[in-house]
Amino acid sequence: MLVLEEVHKTYHMGETEVHALRGVDLTIEDESFVVVMGPSGSGKSTLMHLVGCLDTPTKGHVIYDGADLGALSSRQRANYRADQVGFVFQKFNLVGTLTALENVELPLLLQDAPAGVARDKAAHALESVGLKSRMKHRPSKLSGGEQQRVAIARALVNEPRWILADEPTGNLDTTTGEYILGLLEGFVGEDRSVMLVTHNPEIAKIADVLVEICDGQIESLTKKSVKQVVTS
Ligand SMILES: Nc1ncnc2c1ncn2[C@@H]1O[C@H](COP(=O)(O)OP(=O)(O)OP(=O)(O)O)[C@@H](O)[C@H]1O
Ligand SMILES: [Mg+2]
Helix, strand or coil, X not given: CEEEEEEEEEEEECCEEEEEEEEEEEEECCCXXXXXXXXXXXXXXXXXXXXXCCCCCXXXXXXECCEEHHHCCHHHHHHHHHHHEEEEECCCCCCXXXXXXXXXXXXXXXXXXXXXXXXXXXXXXXXXXXXXXXXXXXXXXXXXXXXXXXXXXXXXXXXXXXXXEECXXXXXXXXXXXXXXXXXXXXXXXXXXXXXXXXXXXHHCCCCXXXXXXXXXXXXXXXXXXXXXXXX
């Protein structure tokens, strides 16, 4: 379970302070498909960075499975990022000089996985996103949708519990975007969750939890209710 308690994030830009998050309270059960929406500058990416342990709150707590992420040492934070989360970004962020396979292997090799193990896992992850035949291609030789699938394979390869996706379909056409979305949706379950930032209201419809942020605060929180069968 993920719990945010009175989370504030303030950035200091010289003399000015930017209050990116202003008292966010949120509880997310495991195995959730969480969609975060809100205007530009409302704090969506900031929220995602805190959940992914890329940053720490200025005030308040981000607690994952009972552990306060803000209290972890830098080594523990790095381990959390490596073991528990996979990131997917709008601009794919692949290494241009590496093949698809090498890009996906990278997180494993950075964790000192044996080369053979890294290769097998990376190949398997690429296969799971339908890119078996593109493993030797460099990003420039892949379409946008294929590049995003490589990025998803890279996020999956560590078998994380969270996929954090910041506008993953923002640069893709509708059909390709729907395919990518289907892949992310399929990831949810068996102790795995997705948090996805989007501007697309259609995507909000498939969320288990819809978080709408405005001006650094949660404006509305919608949780899909579990259907209950009442027997008399
Ligand atoms: N590293 C930073 N330093 C200073 N200010 C920042 C930093 N990152 C974000 N901000 C500011 O914090 C606020 C929230 O930014 P954030 O990136 O979370 O918004 P967002 O909802 O993701 O917007 P977008 O939809 O444009 O991606 C903005 O006013 C932004 O300018
Ligand atoms: Mg953003």
